[in-house]
Amino acid sequence: MSSSKHNKPKQTGKVASISDVARESGVSIFTVSAVVNNKSHVGKNLRERVENAIRKLNYRPNLIARSLSKQKTQTIGMIVPDIVNPFFPMVVRGAEDAARKQGYNLLLCNSDDSLPKEEAAVELLLSKRVDGILLTKAAGDFSPSLRQMIQEVNIPFVLVMRTYADLTKDAVVSDDYQGAYEAVCHLARSGRSRIGLISGPLKISNAKERWRGFRAALEEQNLPYQPELVVEGDYRIESGFRAGHALLSHRPDGIYVANHLMTIGLLQATEEMGLRCPEDFGLVSFDDYPWLGVFRPRLTTVELPKYQLGSEAAELLIQRIGGDDGKPVLKKLLPELRIRESCGFAQFVSGDHRRLKPSEPISDSLAKK
Amino acid sequence: MSSSKHNKPKQTGKVASISDVARESGVSIFTVSAVVNNKSHVGKNLRERVENAIRKLNYRPNLIARSLSKQKTQTIGMIVPDIVNPFFPMVVRGAEDAARKQGYNLLLCNSDDSLPKEEAAVELLLSKRVDGILLTKAAGDFSPSLRQMIQEVNIPFVLVMRTYADLTKDAVVSDDYQGAYEAVCHLARSGRSRIGLISGPLKISNAKERWRGFRAALEEQNLPYQPELVVEGDYRIESGFRAGHALLSHRPDGIYVANHLMTIGLLQATEEMGLRCPEDFGLVSFDDYPWLGVFRPRLTTVELPKYQLGSEAAELLIQRIGGDDGKPVLKKLLPELRIRESCGFAQFVSGDHRRLKPSEPISDSLAKK
DNA sequence: TTGTAGGCGTTATCAA
DNA sequence: TTGATAACGCCTACAA
Numbered sequence: 064m065s066s067s068k069h070n071k072p073k074q075t076g077k078v079a080s081i082s083d084v085a086r087e088s089g090v091s092i093f094t095v096s097a098v099v100n101n102k103s104h105v106g107k108n109l110r111e112r113v114e115n116a117i118r119k120l121n122y123r124p125n126l127i128a129r130s131l132s133k134q135k136t137q138t139i140g141m142i143v144p145d146i147v148n149p150f151f152p153m154v155v156r157g158a159e160d161a162a163r164k165q166g167y168n169l170l171l172c173n174s175d176d177s178l179p180k181e182e183a184a185v186e187l188l189l190s191k192r193v194d195g196i197l198l199t200k201a202a203g204d205f206s207p208s209l210r211q212m213i214q215e216v217n218i219p220f221v222l223v224m225r226t227y228a229d230l231t232k233d234a235v236v237s238d239d240y241q242g243a244y245e246a247v248c249h250l251a252r253s254g255r256s257r258i259g260l261i262s263g264p265l266k267i268s269n270a271k272e273r274w275r276g277f278r279a280a281l282e283e284q285n286l287p288y289q290p291e292l293v294v295e296g297d298y299r300i301e302s303g304f305r306a307g308h309a310l311l312s313h314r315p316d317g318i319y320v321a322n323h324l325m326t327i328g329l330l331q332a333t334e335e336m337g338l339r340c341p342e343d344f345g346l347v348s349f350d351d352y353p354w355l356g357v358f359r360p361r362l363t364t365v366e367l368p369k370y371q372l373g374s375e376a377a378e379l380l381i382q383r384i385g386g387d388d389g390k391p392v393l394k395k396l397l398p399e400l401r402i403r404e405s406c407g408f409a410q411f412v413s414g415d416h417r418r419l420k421p422s423e424p425i426s427d428s429l430a431k432k
Numbered sequence: 433m434s435s436s437k438h439n440k441p442k443q444t445g446k447v448a449s450i451s452d453v454a455r456e457s458g459v460s461i462f463t464v465s466a467v468v469n470n471k472s473h474v475g476k477n478l479r480e481r482v483e484n485a486i487r488k489l490n491y492r493p494n495l496i497a498r499s500l501s502k503q504k505t506q507t508i509g510m511i512v513p514d515i516v517n518p519f520f521p522m523v524v525r526g527a528e529d530a531a532r533k534q535g536y537n538l539l540l541c542n543s544d545d546s547l548p549k550e551e552a553a554v555e556l557l558l559s560k561r562v563d564g565i566l567l568t569k570a571a572g573d574f575s576p577s578l579r580q581m582i583q584e585v586n587i588p589f590v591l592v593m594r595t596y597a598d599l600t601k602d603a604v605v606s607d608d609y610q611g612a613y614e615a616v617c618h619l620a621r622s623g624r625s626r627i628g629l630i631s632g633p634l635k636i637s638n639a640k641e642r643w644r645g646f647r648a649a650l651e652e653q654n655l656p657y658q659p660e661l662v663v664e665g666d667y668r669i670e671s672g673f674r675a676g677h678a679l680l681s682h683r684p685d686g687i688y689v690a691n692h693l694m695t696i697g698l699l700q701a702t703e704e705m706g707l708r709c710p711e712d713f714g715l716v717s718f719d720d721y722p723w724l725g726v727f728r729p730r731l732t733t734v735e736l737p738k739y740q741l742g743s744e745a746a747e748l749l750i751q752r753i754g755g756d757d758g759k760p761v762l763k764k765l766l767p768e769l770r771i772r773e774s775c776g777f778a779q780f781v782s783g784d785h786r787r788l789k790p791s792e793p794i795s796d797s798l799a800k801k
Numbered sequence: 802t803t804g805t806a807g808g809c810g811t812t813a814t815c816a817a
Numbered sequence: 818t819t820g821a822t823a824a825c826g827c828c829t830a831c832a833a
Contacts, residue, residue, distance in 0.1 A: 078585065080810055091820045096812065104818060121584055126559045127500050128810030131825050136496065147525050152515045159515075159542065168556070171540050173528065187537070190495045215490055216447065300722055323723075330726035353669055354692075357699035358727030449826055460804045465828065473802060497826035500809050
């Protein structure tokens with residue numbers, strides 16, 4: 064059944080290569096390649112012979128070789144702080160789906176928000192010759208070496224969730240200022256006046272933006288900014304816990320927490336201190352998840368379009384990879400306030416300085432039906 | 433400043449290759465290679481020259497080329513149903529850490545528990561010539577083609593979380609039988625006698641195991657197995673919701689749910705039906721997450737060692753890649769019952785047919801301090 | 802210790 | 818329409 068001439072008989076145990084197929088079907092490598100990539104015009108006769116050989120030998124093109132030859136890997140690198148942070152899986156999934164749709168794969172790295180790990184990850188991705196990188200920058204500056212790497216290498220980067228003023232690059236982020244602003248306004252409209260903030264690391268752009276939104280809302284609502292009611296965490300549970308203890312001791316009647324993990328920490332602290340939400344303080348969190356709708360307290364929260372964040376970032380990146388070198392784009396996706404029960408019933412105080420429009424929700428709705 | 437002889441002057445805009453470095457430092461490619469892989473004995477003098485050139489040119493080894501040459505990619509493929517299912521990030525992270533520690537990277541794919549997507553993913557990974565694959569098998573059989581792929585290709589596979597009787601392969605799973613058994617015993621010991629089950633797809637090994645554990649516990653506790661109290665879901669929220677409606681209409685006084693996502697669905701149904709947990713029924717869930725400790729009801733649940741599942745699977749896989757071809761290994765990791773409040777106070781019924789040992793927890797503890 | 806040359810599996814450029 | 822043949826960047830016997 065096998066072919067007639069064996070120049071180099073196929074080694075057993077090894078997977079078939081293109082030349083094996085060529086030999087088997089008695090044509091040139093070129094022809095096989097043409098068939099595999101269904102190029103223009105290969106004689107119907109030859110094509111069939113080749114296809115049979117492919118099936119017979121169970122041939123599968125070696126993408127590594129192809130990458131080397133084409134100088135393109137069809138792979139995009141993605142660096143996130145930690146895939147275990149429930150925020151990121153959805154972002155990654157969005158990116159993966161968008162990438163795959165265009166024939167790209169994702170190589171994922173975790174930086175743990177550590178500069179050295181981040182640099183190592185970029186280094187690795189560059190060595191693997193990914194065609195572009197999706198980066199959620201770790202807190203802190205670019206090290207000079209990282210900065211150099213990014214500038215010398217001519218593959219596109221797009222920043223995800225976090226911008227970085229210094230480096231004018233493409234970025235896809237959520238409108239964090241707006242999100243925080245709405246969160247705090249909602250708190251105020253529910254009658255809270257001593258409003259605290261558990262912030263992310265102020266070195267991170269979105270934490271800064273959320274902090275700005277917080278301040279702006281306070282001002283807008285004629286509420287004073289009280290430094291002792293603002294504490295900076297690092298977006299992790301433990302820091303939310305510590306921040307909660309610190310903050311709660313000042314008895315705020317409303318708290319806006321800048322992400323979900325820190326909210327968990329805060330709730331742990333709340334429990335320990337014998338306090339309750341929303342009875343003792345109203346709470347607006349950031350990020351929404353399916354479980355927040357079923358457990359108590361039902362968190363009022365600002366949802367970020369996680370999936371889109373990932374997919375749009377990937378699309379933009381691939382566009383860049385494709386050669387588009389228009390000027391840097393900053394996409395800001397809109398957040399969405401989801402009102403549930405963690406601010407309690409309406410404690411509406413009249414006075415239009417709060418800028419309440421009639422149609423605006425003024426409190427959480429406890430009853431859903 | 434540049435070197436003296438230019439055989440092929442380095443193209444501007446292109447990244448440096450090993451031959452650029454060789455030219456720049458006036459040595460052979462071999463020497464550069466030796467330096468890069470810090471091989472044995474390269475003259476200190478030359479080594480320094482080479483290292484300078486590397487720095488100057490910003491040289492970074494091309495891992496693609498290396499992979500092609502060595503016929504190893506140092507990459508392992510991992511296929512999970514959906515990274516957005518909160519169960520998997522931790523597993524993936526465990527695998528990633530273990531892999532990286534040994535110089536491997538992870539290429540991640542989502543199968544959405546769909547057979548065609550799964551097959552496409554395997555196909556892709558094989559084409560990318562990964563050195564091994566970590567597979568959480570999608571529900572359902574191996575298609576003949578997939579089966580053939582796995583058998584013909586001689587790279588190792590290790591199954592994660594789900595075994596597959598037909599194919600004797602390595603696998604790392606949790607002891608699901610045991611976990612379910614403990615869950616249901618706890619329910620019974622809290623005084624529940626009409627115990628229902630919301631199961632995963634019975635085509636999936638771990639769902640089957642959990643179902644077996646459920647039955648065994650019932651028997652052990654002298655409780656009848658009532659078919660109308662068992663409903664099969666697909667591990668997703670929506671199915672938990674539907675299952676909840678179906679199950680709750682039969683008024684069980686205890687429910688064991690086989691994963692977290694379905695528990696969320698169940699809780700939604702509970703809400704809709706105006707029921708409450710643990711007042712109306714005791715609940716034991718599967719999988720634990722940080723947020724389960726802070727929201728109400730505080731779920732009593734069986735935690736699986738997610739991180740270890742991933743890391744041990746990766747380690748086993750890498751061992752196989754390394755050439756170990758001992759007989760297939762099945763690692764079963766122990767689950768851990770975490771008692772919180774979703775089964776209510778003790779409703780202890782005396783009678784040692786329940787096999788209560790004095791030291792055993794007999795109910796949830798409501799007060800933590 | 803250092804260099805040379807062939808090979809890894811594809812694609813791509815020229816001829817035929 | 819097909820076929821040689823040279824890259825692609827690196828590793829590795831085998832020589833020197």
